[in-house]
Amino acid sequence: MAEPKGNELMDKIVSLCKRRGFIFQSSEIYGGINGFWDYGPLGAELKRNVKELWWRRMTQQRDDIVGLEATIIMHPQIWKASGHVDTFNDPMLDCKTCQGRFRADQIDEIPCPLKPSNSVSQCTGAKTPVRNFNLMFKTNVGPIESADNLAYLRPETAQAIFVQFKNVLETSRQKVPFGIAQVGKAFRNEVTPRNYTFRSREFEQMELEFFIRPDEAVEAIGGIVASGSQPSTLNPQPNWGWEAWHKYWVEARIRFYENIGLPRATLEEYWQKPEELAHYAKACVDILFKFPFGTQELEGIAARSDFDLSQHQRFSGKSMGVFDEELKAAWAKLDETKKTELSQRYFEARFKYLTKMGEPADKAEKQAREDVAGLAKGNYIPHVIEPSAGVDRLILALICNAYAEDQAPDEKGKLESRVVMRFHPRIAPIKVAVFPLLKNRPELLNKAKEVRDLLRPHMTVFYDEAGAIGRRYRRQDEAGTPFGVTIDFDTLGEKPELLNTVTLRDRDSMKQDRIKIDELVPLLLEKIR
């Protein structure tokens, strides 16, 4: 039996997601709303597990990252500073015949609404010139609708982290290098949402902004900046500059994906070419997943220089700088040649940033000189490495990766095809299902409920007493439940030596082992952690 691929596979996945309650179309009973998707009971658990693991890896299991939970609606000036108001656009044109509005770069692919066998570009109707359409959702805050109280739904979670950088720094006892992590909703008014949940208008992000010293500070303190070659360990070193930190995060993030069940072979790293980079970015790596509809981005890991904090300093008039005691001490001990060299490099970087942002040369020079003077006293604006992941596309990747069809024996041992979601136990929505062998035997039900209540404080348990046991297994295979516990007459002591034992079934191998009830909790905890 050939495994399904491409569109056929996607159709099966979409159908399973609906049938088993992973994903529903938002507002379905009202005909849906394009680009919005809801997570049903299994999808909601899956998503929670993934977000929880990311959060724990990022914050609780490290000393050097703390969390933040900021609002979706923020001060509109933030999006001026970030560049979103001016440049977060899609090029659009209108067709004067059908009145439709289309993405100018997609008119060759989009079918004409009046004659779908043609593309929009083949339609002879007059078109308006291409105009830029901003992708941020707009709203108004307060009782009067006016330009004065225009606000946006955040198109990314990152900016809140930059805006609260100083508050977090001052209250969390952190020092550069350190990071701030956030998980939350973001919104982009995509003109053409597509590929199921992959490109949605409402989506969730998991973003880390990891703040580091500028290379000049690293060099002043350590004498040398670690070379840009792949860091040999995942143990951060004091002499790491942006390049080593960037590679560290690329590696750490790929390990995260492997850790939740995406094999490295399903992932690709794409290192953006210099001409593809945003002007302030020093490097950007996309981590791609091989979806059935093509290889597409899960996460971008960008070395963003000190652009973001610098922008907010300029726009808010509030300092985004930090004072670095070690740098101050180290700088004082540098010889003059080194001081000059580092000062010159720092000056050039700051001057380049300021003029790029439109500051007049004389003003930029003055400011950059002040920045250099600050550096010598231990002050700088931190640089940033940003691993930015999309939760919904990751969930879709995990679902696509988990989907499998194979053969399983039915009640009578005859092979039948089954669909099985091979989620890593760490992220599986339900960890274990508990089945009494027969429904009409109260002693089996009571014992099964005892086992359910034993497991429940530790993990998500699904109790199912209805239907043939094979059918119940099949249902849990489709839900991706890695373990099944069956309570039978031996559990009750029909064979005395098997009293208080159960069968533990493995979803993938379908192997069944006989386990003592007392050993279930530690055994399962070991497997799901």
Add this chain to the structure above:
Amino acid sequence: MAEPKGNELMDKIVSLCKRRGFIFQSSEIYGGINGFWDYGPLGAELKRNVKELWWRRMTQQRDDIVGLEATIIMHPQIWKASGHVDTFNDPMLDCKTCQGRFRADQIDEIPCPLKPSNSVSQCTGAKTPVRNFNLMFKTNVGPIESADNLAYLRPETAQAIFVQFKNVLETSRQKVPFGIAQVGKAFRNEVTPRNYTFRSREFEQMELEFFIRPDEAVEAIGGIVASGSQPSTLNPQPNWGWEAWHKYWVEARIRFYENIGLPRATLEEYWQKPEELAHYAKACVDILFKFPFGTQELEGIAARSDFDLSQHQRFSGKSMGVFDEELKAAWAKLDETKKTELSQRYFEARFKYLTKMGEPADKAEKQAREDVAGLAKGNYIPHVIEPSAGVDRLILALICNAYAEDQAPDEKGKLESRVVMRFHPRIAPIKVAVFPLLKNRPELLNKAKEVRDLLRPHMTVFYDEAGAIGRRYRRQDEAGTPFGVTIDFDTLGEKPELLNTVTLRDRDSMKQDRIKIDELVPLLLEKIR
């Protein structure tokens, strides 16, 4: 020393929240944005813990509730069906002199912008008539801004649950009675946000919709509906009607609050009077907390009849009914008198609802007769009990409740005043702090880091080596960290009998016990669960 109260207490709480990174003003460096608040590192952890506990209690620890995670932007028709488009309004008027817009019911309290010593109502400027201002934030979906693609940010999470009711029912193997739970952001364009985070424009809700049989179905099946007196147990019974279920949820929710550290004495139940109830509601209880600024609502628990699902059935044209095998079987066995009596009651309820919603009497009568015929075949639209809690106001309640000032000995044993956040260990942002006694002794640091790494997989740990130990305790007291572990020379074996023991300090009693390192994890897990 008198404990601070009222405004003085609130000022201290607000100051602590900022100083320690619980809560920041959103977009603070840009002057803030009225009615929006961010959670800093400690606040974000606190909030996560509370949401996680609610979710686990609701979904993972029960068989009869499943989760949902729906979008914030949904089909606009939903808010017509729910009544929010037509009736979710504040009465507003404009002053023609100052051009300000004010809530009509607050003009006696709001100061005049031009002459703040007067209230708006005392200003002699001409006022417009009172008009209704809708509290939903508006936006547009798609590239064209028009009435056709107007959408709203959800003002509550509940409606998504109703809209996806059938999808969830059909995919989750649940039967009425069962519930659907959701946690997520909601938005209300409040004219006058106030009381710190209590009334915000962006906030988070934890809502459960618990679907039950109509009383007529309960009676048909069980012969009798349990009396409305307080259910004597928290074990649901098959003969519970809406009144018993409603009381069950009031009690369950109060126990939840007690369980996370709000003593029953800080809470009040307010049973809405018949004239205060929405027309479709049969009962509504507000659970109030005694905030320093007054006793205010944390959660409302409403018995909403079958209003919500009925509305979506009418507006979407899709059936929101369920088929209940047990009811069908039971109905067939009823005597004619009973059938007539139950049919009559069900007819009256359906007819009342339909005419109240503006259906003409003849159409309403026809529909209600069909509904009665459906009931006899086991079909009905479920009724709903809705426990709806505000996360942000709960966090504020927990912070207010935790705040305490007392006396603690300093390094030399002299009493000094301290601020201590007495969070229940279950919700405390950081569970345990690990302190090496001295920073300049590598053997202490190494041992302390070993202990940190031992605890970290199981709980949130804060490692702190900087400053006098008393000062470090004080910092954790303010953060609300319930336990402190200190590694000293005895840990390293200075007194051989104390080798590999540490002191475990209790935040509240400040008592210190000597504990074996091996026993730390189970001991602490016991206390934080």
